Amino acid sequence: MxxxxxxxxxxxxxxxxxxxxxxxxxxxxxxxxxxxxxxxxxxxxxxxxxxxxxxxxxxxxxxxxxxxQASQYWQWYMNSLAISAITVVLSLFFSSMVGYALAVYDFRGKNLFFTFVVFILMVPFEILMLPLFQMMINFQLVNSYAGVILPMVVAPIAVFFFRQYAIGLPVQLMDAARIDGSTEYGIFFKIMLPLMTPSLGAMAILQGLGSWNNFLWPLIVLRSNDMFTLPIGLATLLTPYGNNYDVLIAGSIMTIIPIIILFIFFQRYFVAGLTVGGVKG
Missing domain, CATH: 4.10.280 (MYOD Basic-Helix-Loop-Helix Domain, subunit B)
Known part of the structure; x- marks a missing residue:
C-alpha cells in the first residue's frame, strides 16, 4: 500500500x-x-x-x-445553424422514443426491428444515398431544407444508443406511474425522459457535430447557392479560376465556434452519457 x-x-x-x-x-x-x-x-x-x-x-x-463583405458566407452560416438545430432536436425527440420503446416494451417483431437497426449501422451511407435521393425526388423535396433534414431525423446510431441507455432505467417507476393513472406518454415525457438527460446531452453533441459537418448529402439535395450549407459554400471558394485560400481558412476557423459552444453546454452530460450508454445491455 x-x-x-x-x-x-x-x-x-x-x-x-x-x-x-x-x-x-x-x-x-x-x-x-x-x-x-x-x-x-x-x-x-x-x-x-x-x-x-x-x-x-x-x-x-x-x-x-x-x-x-462576405454576406453570402453568413447566409451559408445561418443555413447550417438552422439545419443542424432542427436536425438535432428532431433526432433527439424521435430517436429517444424509438430507443426507449425497444428497451422497455415487449411486442411482436421487437428483436427483428432491432436487428434491422444494427444492420443499417453496418451499411455505408454511400449505398443508401441513391435510394434516398430517389425518395426525395418522389416527395418533391429536392433543393429544400426538408430534403436535407428528414433522412437524418431517426438516426440508427442514435436509436441504438438510446436503447442501450434505456435498458438501465428503473422499470419500477413505470409501474408506479401506471398505478397512479399516468399514460404511457406521460411516463416517458415526465419520468423517463428526464432520467435520460445524460444520453440526450451526449447524443446532442454527436448529432450536432455530424449535422454541422455534413457535406455529401446536402451537396446532393441542394441546388440553389443561397441554400447551401457552410461546408458546401466553403468548397465553392476553390474553383479552377481562383482559390480564395485566405477567406477559406478564416471561414473554416469560424465554423469551430458553434461546436465549441455546443460541447461547453452539454459537456457535463457527455462523459456520463457515453459511459452508461456504452455498458448497459
Missing part, C-alpha cells in the same frame, strides 16, 4: 503529461489553421499553410472581409 501511494503522484504526473501531449497533437492542425488565417492570400500561396509566425505580414484582413 505504501509503495502504491509513493508511486501515485508520479503516475498522475505521467498521465497528465501524456494527456497534454495527446491534446497538443490533436490541436496541432487547428493551431496551424489559426496562425494561417491571419496571413494574406499572397503569403499563403508563396509559403503554404505552416507554423511560420511572421508578424510583418500577419493581419486581420481576412476576418475583416468576412464580417464586412
Amino acid at each position: 505504501k509503495k502504491r501511494n509513493k508511486n501515485s503522484p508520479s503516475l498522475k504526473w505521467l498521465a497528465n503529461v501524456s494527456m497534454a501531449i495527446i491534446c497538443l497533437i490533436a490541436l496541432f492542425p487547428i493551431i496551424i489553421l489559426i496562425i494561417s488565417s491571419f496571413r494574406p492570400s499572397s503569403e499563403l500561396l508563396r509559403t503554404g499553410i505552416s507554423l511560420t509566425f511572421d508578424t510583418s505580414v500577419m493581419n486581420i484582413s481576412n476576418y475583416t472581409y468576412i464580417f464586412t
Whole structure:
C-alpha cells in the first residue's frame, strides 16, 4: 500500500503529461489553421499553410472581409445553424422514443426491428444515398431544407444508443406511474425522459457535430447557392479560376465556434452519457 501511494503522484504526473501531449497533437492542425488565417492570400500561396509566425505580414484582413463583405458566407452560416438545430432536436425527440420503446416494451417483431437497426449501422451511407435521393425526388423535396433534414431525423446510431441507455432505467417507476393513472406518454415525457438527460446531452453533441459537418448529402439535395450549407459554400471558394485560400481558412476557423459552444453546454452530460450508454445491455 505504501509503495502504491509513493508511486501515485508520479503516475498522475505521467498521465497528465501524456494527456497534454495527446491534446497538443490533436490541436496541432487547428493551431496551424489559426496562425494561417491571419496571413494574406499572397503569403499563403508563396509559403503554404505552416507554423511560420511572421508578424510583418500577419493581419486581420481576412476576418475583416468576412464580417464586412462576405454576406453570402453568413447566409451559408445561418443555413447550417438552422439545419443542424432542427436536425438535432428532431433526432433527439424521435430517436429517444424509438430507443426507449425497444428497451422497455415487449411486442411482436421487437428483436427483428432491432436487428434491422444494427444492420443499417453496418451499411455505408454511400449505398443508401441513391435510394434516398430517389425518395426525395418522389416527395418533391429536392433543393429544400426538408430534403436535407428528414433522412437524418431517426438516426440508427442514435436509436441504438438510446436503447442501450434505456435498458438501465428503473422499470419500477413505470409501474408506479401506471398505478397512479399516468399514460404511457406521460411516463416517458415526465419520468423517463428526464432520467435520460445524460444520453440526450451526449447524443446532442454527436448529432450536432455530424449535422454541422455534413457535406455529401446536402451537396446532393441542394441546388440553389443561397441554400447551401457552410461546408458546401466553403468548397465553392476553390474553383479552377481562383482559390480564395485566405477567406477559406478564416471561414473554416469560424465554423469551430458553434461546436465549441455546443460541447461547453452539454459537456457535463457527455462523459456520463457515453459511459452508461456504452455498458448497459
